[in-house]
Each structure stands twice: as structure tokens, then as C-alpha cells.
Amino acid sequence: QKEVEQDPGPLSVPEGAIVSLNCTYSNSAFQYFMWYRQYSRKGPELLMYTYSSGNKEDGRFTAQVDKSSKYISLFIRDSQPSDSATYLCAMSATGTASKLTFGTGTRLQVTL
């Protein structure tokens, strides 16, 4: 079993839709939870990170962590074509600048 599971998609939504992206994990030592966005032929870019359980909001993006269920989510409101990218969840037991364990990434396509 992989430590981090993520549906690879692709996920196609119309512009303006609410997007829900999810990851599950098995390692209870994970304390730091991150979402990265990766455009084609580019390196991952950190979108949001959350420490332990709870919600965090930044503009159109909301990250949720439920450690009891070992489940994390990223919601994108009012999705735009520019949001089309691959979204990777990543987790760490020791910090955002430490060893990260990634999901496979979900490819998102926002259509006009």
C-alpha cells in the first residue's frame, strides 16, 4: 500500500465550478500537509500548507486536514482555466523543508 493515495484523474470541470481534490494517507506520523500545483514542464509550486488538523483558506483555495480519517482535501472555488494543472498533495512528519512524501497528482482541466 502506498503511503499517500491520490486519484490521478484527469478531472474536467467547467469554468466557475467548485473543485474538490483529495488525498488519503496511512502514516500517522505525518504532521505537515501541503498542496502543490505543477504546470506542464515546470517544477511544483507550493499553494498551501497546513500543520496538523484543521482548515486554512487563501483566496479561492481552502485546504482541509482530517487526521482522524487520514484524509486531506483542497477546494478551489470559482475555478478558472488558468487553474488547469496537476495538483500534488505532499506530506511530512518533520516539516515543509524536510523529506516530503507525494501523491501521484491529479490532473485538472478547467474548460470555458
Place this chain on the structure above:
Amino acid sequence: GAVVSQHPSRVICKSGTSVKIECRSLDFQATTMFWYRQFPKQSLMLMATSNEGSKATYEQGVEKDKFLINHASLTLSTLTVTSAHPEDSSFYICSASGGQRTYEQYFGPGTRLTVT
């Protein structure tokens, strides 16, 4: 934001040869650099962590004699794939953290290696 570059962006080499990939932090001093590998439709997998001036720490299953990592300065780390084989063909990405950028890893754009 911080900028990390990689060179080359794409390389094709013949089986049995060695290839070097460079990772540079352009606007900050990277005390720690990470090297990841990503196979198609799979996760980024951490290969090794290197701290400036120290030997790299390799993840389980990664051959240190095959994947040579050098982090000789605060802005440059290199990954050399020695005696490359077709199964080494992959996307290699580095990341860096350090200085005033301690709480985040900044990723390079990646290098696509194809071994023929």
C-alpha cells in the same frame, strides 16, 4: 519567490555513459537540496537529501554509487547518473531550502533524462 534552475532541461544519452544534472538556487543560499525522481503517472520519489559541504543522505533503495550527488556550494548541487541504463530514464527534479527560505522547498523545473 525563490528561483531554482536546472540544467539541462532535457538530455538523451547512450546506455553505459554518465550524465550530470545541475541544480542552482539563483537568489538564495540553499543549505539543503533534495533530489527527486518521477516516473510517468507516479509520485515524485525522494532520492537523496544533501546539505552543503556534507555527504548526501540517500533514501532506501537508491544506489549511492550510481547516483552521485555533490553539494559543494550554497547555490549548486549536481546529480551524476553513472553508467546509465534505459531504466534510469525518468524526470529528475531538485528542490532547495535554506537561509531566509528555510520553511519551504523551492523546486526546479526538472530534467527529462532518456537513456537509449
